[in-house]
Amino acid sequence: MRNIVILVDTVGGDRGPAEIVKGCLSASKIVSHADIVLLGPEELLKSELEKSGWPSNIKIEHAPDVISMDEEPAWAVRNKSESTIVVGSRMVKDGRAQAIVTPGNTGAVMAAALLIMGRIKGISRPAILVRFPIKERETYLLDAGANVECKPENLLEFAIMANSYLSSVLKIENPSIGLLSIGEEKIKGNDLVKEAYQLLERSKLNFYGNVEGNDIPRGTVDIIVCDGYTGNIVLKLSESLVKEVFAELKTIVKNSFMGKIGGLLLKPGLKKMIKRLDYEEYGGTLLLGVNGVCVICHGSSSAKAITNAILQAVSAVEGGVVSKIKEDLKGKAFINV
Numbered sequence: 001m002r003n004i005v006i007l008v009d010t011v012g013g014d015r016g017p018a019e020i021v022k023g024c025l026s027a028s029k030i031v032s033h034a035d036i037v038l039l040g041p042e043e044l045l046k047s048e049l050e051k052s053g054w055p056s057n058i059k060i061e062h063a064p065d066v067i068s069m070d071e072e073p074a075w076a077v078r079n080k081s082e083s084t085i086v087v088g089s090r091m092v093k094d095g096r097a098q099a100i101v102t103p104g105n106t107g108a109v110m111a112a113a114l115l116i117m118g119r120i121k122g123i124s125r126p127a128i129l130v131r132f133p134i135k136e137r138e139t140y141l142l143d144a145g146a147n148v149e150c151k152p153e154n155l156l157e158f159a160i161m162a163n164s165y166l167s168s169v170l171k172i173e174n175p176s177i178g179l180l181s182i183g184e185e186k187i188k189g190n191d192l193v194k195e196a197y198q199l200l201e202r203s204k205l206n207f208y209g210n211v212e213g214n215d216i217p218r219g220t221v222d223i224i225v226c227d228g229y230t231g232n233i234v235l236k237l238s239e240s241l242v243k244e245v246f247a248e249l250k251t252i253v254k255n256s257f258m259g260k261i262g263g264l265l266l267k268p269g270l271k272k273m274i275k276r277l278d279y280e281e282y283g284g285t286l287l288l289g290v291n292g293v294c295v296i297c298h299g300s301s302s303a304k305a306i307t308n309a310i311l312q313a314v315s316a317v318e319g320g321v322v323s324k325i326k327e328d329l330k331g332k333a334f335i336n337v
Helices: 017-030 042-052 073-079 084-093 106-117 152-168 191-202 228-254 257-277 303-318 321-329
Strands: 004-009 034-040 058-062 099-102 127-132 139-142 176-180 206-211 223-225 284-288 293-297
Touching: 004 017, 004 084, 004 303, 017 034, 017 042, 017 058, 017 303, 034 042, 034 084, 042 058, 058 084, 073 106, 084 099, 084 106, 099 303, 106 284, 106 293, 127 152, 127 228, 139 152, 139 228, 152 176, 152 191, 152 223, 152 284, 152 321, 176 191, 176 228, 191 206, 284 303, 284 321, 293 303
Parallel strands: 004 034, 004 099, 034 058, 099 293, 139 223, 176 206, 176 223
Antiparallel strands: 127 139, 127 284, 284 293
């Protein structure tokens, strides 16, 4: 085995193993220094790999069961010990792999990460980190749905984890951090936001202050923290708006001669923008705060999305994000006493 081992759940998504295997084969050529281990029924995966050639850095780990999207997460994790998500989480815990990539049941992924991989000491609640590539400068938001209800100290932990990720993996020095609220003034917001503001203000982090929803597409700060309930609404709304705007543009271009002329003129710029906004270019979202790298993908992820999710996992492992979070939490390095 090579130093880096990335696990991929091949049966948890909507498109079936053939599409996931295709993405793994593509990634195997780009990260030839890493082993990609496919989780799923062994014979089925052997059959898929033999159709396209079997690179030396792709392995199989037999996991005959799957947790479906409609199953209760905690129950499924406890009762489906041979499912891809559970087998993969055990391998990360045992040190046989450093990361897992899965398009499976998000609730089950988080439950397995917590129950099997375990939280990083000092983190009370892991959080989902998402990227908003609206401007050339990207903004990262967390939590995007792991925690519906949060305490002020949770938001401080989210900020520390995101700071660790951006500094260690993305090499962004001293990233700026904003707190999502309904106004810039420190007195604005509910009790959670007001109390979190005080904690962030007293911290050693590069705290910008409150930011509003319109600051997300502007790229005002590098990191935006909020509770998971708010963050998930922001994420779903943003994804939907992007799809609807491009669908409307397509209709306008098709429905008139002038629209077609305009479309031709704008095509190079639009293609560049579509690529930047396409979630498949980034693959998935990171679950920060657990003892291992965990990349959660859309259930309908294509081969392209899986390829990019694997690349994201490799970058997180190589950047040492888990070790960096642990280091930053030691002695509350970013908290002023």
